[in-house]
Amino acid sequence: MVFYALDHEWDQIRGQELGDFLSDMDPxxxxxxxxxxxxxxxxFCRVIDEPVTKENSFALARKYIDSVGKRFVRDAFLKxxxxxxxxxxxxxxxxxxxxxxxxxxx
Numbered sequence: 819m820v821f822y823a824l825d826h827e828w829d830q831i832r833g834q835e836l837g838d839f840l841s842d843m844d845p846x847x848x849x850x851x852x853x854x855x856x857x858x859x860x861x862f863c864r865v866i867d868e869p870v871t872k873e874n875s876f877a878l879a880r881k882y883i884d885s886v887g888k889r890f891v892r893d894a895f896l897k898x899x900x901x902x903x904x905x906x907x908x909x910x911x912x913x914x915x916x917x918x919x920x921x922x923x924x
Contacts, residue, residue, distance in 0.1 A: 819870075820862075820879045820895075821845055822906045827894040835890045861885070872911070876903050 821843050828836050842855035853859040865885045866878050883895045 819875060819907060819910055820882060822910055823879070823898045823903060824891070824894055826902065826906065827897055830897075831894070833890060833894070835888075836894050839888065839891055872907060875907060876900065879903075 821840065824836065824843070825840055828840055842853065843858050844854040845852070845859075847854040851859070853862075862882055865882050868874075868878070870878055880895070883892055886892070
Protein backbone atom coordinates (compact mmCIF):
# COMPACT_ATOMS: atom_id res chain seq x y z
CA MET A 819 0.00 0.00 0.00
CA VAL A 820 2.87 2.36 0.75
CA PHE A 821 4.12 1.77 -2.79
CA TYR A 822 0.78 2.88 -4.28
CA ALA A 823 0.66 6.07 -2.23
CA LEU A 824 4.27 7.03 -2.93
CA ASP A 825 3.84 6.16 -6.60
CA HIS A 826 0.89 8.54 -6.75
CA GLU A 827 3.09 11.27 -5.29
CA TRP A 828 5.89 10.42 -7.73
CA ASP A 829 3.41 10.93 -10.58
CA GLN A 830 3.03 14.50 -9.32
CA ILE A 831 6.70 15.41 -8.77
CA ARG A 832 8.73 12.94 -10.90
CA GLY A 833 11.69 13.16 -8.50
CA GLN A 834 14.69 10.98 -9.38
CA GLU A 835 15.44 9.92 -5.78
CA LEU A 836 11.84 8.91 -5.12
CA GLY A 837 11.71 7.12 -8.46
CA ASP A 838 14.83 5.12 -7.58
CA PHE A 839 13.37 4.23 -4.17
CA LEU A 840 10.11 3.10 -5.80
CA SER A 841 12.07 0.94 -8.24
CA ASP A 842 13.67 -0.85 -5.28
CA MET A 843 10.32 -1.05 -3.49
CA ASP A 844 8.36 -2.35 -6.51
CA PRO A 845 6.20 -5.27 -5.30
CA UNK A 846 5.19 -6.32 -8.82
CA UNK A 847 8.54 -7.21 -10.32
CA UNK A 848 8.41 -10.78 -9.00
CA UNK A 849 5.46 -13.09 -8.29
CA UNK A 850 6.45 -13.80 -4.68
CA UNK A 851 5.83 -11.63 -1.65
CA UNK A 852 8.50 -9.04 -1.56
CA UNK A 853 10.02 -6.17 -3.44
CA UNK A 854 12.41 -5.70 -6.33
CA UNK A 855 15.18 -5.24 -3.78
CA UNK A 856 14.62 -7.92 -1.11
CA UNK A 857 16.24 -5.69 1.52
CA UNK A 858 13.35 -3.23 1.23
CA UNK A 859 10.73 -5.89 2.01
CA UNK A 860 12.90 -7.39 4.74
CA UNK A 861 13.17 -3.99 6.42
CA PHE A 862 9.41 -3.48 6.10
CA CYS A 863 8.76 -6.84 7.82
CA ARG A 864 11.12 -5.97 10.68
CA VAL A 865 9.43 -2.61 11.26
CA ILE A 866 5.81 -3.69 10.83
CA ASP A 867 5.45 -6.35 13.48
CA GLU A 868 1.67 -6.40 13.83
CA PRO A 869 -1.26 -7.20 11.54
CA VAL A 870 -2.17 -4.40 9.14
CA THR A 871 -5.83 -3.43 9.08
CA LYS A 872 -7.69 -0.69 7.26
CA GLU A 873 -7.90 1.18 10.54
CA ASN A 874 -4.19 1.12 11.38
CA SER A 875 -2.71 1.05 7.87
CA PHE A 876 -1.90 4.76 7.65
CA ALA A 877 -0.22 4.85 11.07
CA LEU A 878 1.82 1.74 10.26
CA ALA A 879 2.77 3.17 6.89
CA ARG A 880 4.00 6.31 8.67
CA LYS A 881 5.98 4.13 11.09
CA TYR A 882 7.65 2.41 8.14
CA ILE A 883 8.31 5.68 6.30
CA ASP A 884 9.94 7.17 9.40
CA SER A 885 12.15 4.08 9.75
CA VAL A 886 13.46 4.40 6.18
CA GLY A 887 15.43 7.47 7.21
CA LYS A 888 15.28 9.23 3.84
CA ARG A 889 13.97 12.76 3.91
CA PHE A 890 12.69 12.69 0.31
CA VAL A 891 10.57 9.60 1.13
CA ARG A 892 9.22 11.21 4.28
CA ASP A 893 8.48 14.50 2.48
CA ALA A 894 6.62 12.68 -0.30
CA PHE A 895 4.57 10.66 2.19
CA LEU A 896 3.64 13.76 4.20
CA LYS A 897 1.95 15.18 1.09
CA UNK A 898 -0.51 12.27 1.02
CA UNK A 899 -3.84 13.17 2.55
CA UNK A 900 -5.89 10.76 4.60
CA UNK A 901 -8.64 10.87 1.96
CA UNK A 902 -6.14 9.95 -0.78
CA UNK A 903 -4.80 7.14 1.42
CA UNK A 904 -8.33 5.79 1.90
CA UNK A 905 -9.03 6.03 -1.83
CA UNK A 906 -5.83 4.14 -2.69
CA UNK A 907 -6.51 1.60 0.04
CA UNK A 908 -10.01 0.88 -1.26
CA UNK A 909 -8.67 0.45 -4.81
CA UNK A 910 -5.90 -1.85 -3.54
CA UNK A 911 -8.25 -3.99 -1.48
CA UNK A 912 -10.76 -4.34 -4.32
CA UNK A 913 -8.23 -5.71 -6.81
CA UNK A 914 -6.50 -9.06 -7.16
CA UNK A 915 -2.76 -8.95 -6.60
CA UNK A 916 0.20 -11.08 -5.60
CA UNK A 917 -1.83 -14.22 -6.13
CA UNK A 918 -4.41 -13.15 -3.56
CA UNK A 919 -8.04 -13.12 -4.60
CA UNK A 920 -10.22 -10.16 -3.76
CA UNK A 921 -12.29 -12.29 -1.39
CA UNK A 922 -9.18 -13.24 0.61
CA UNK A 923 -8.52 -9.62 1.62
CA UNK A 924 -11.64 -9.15 3.76
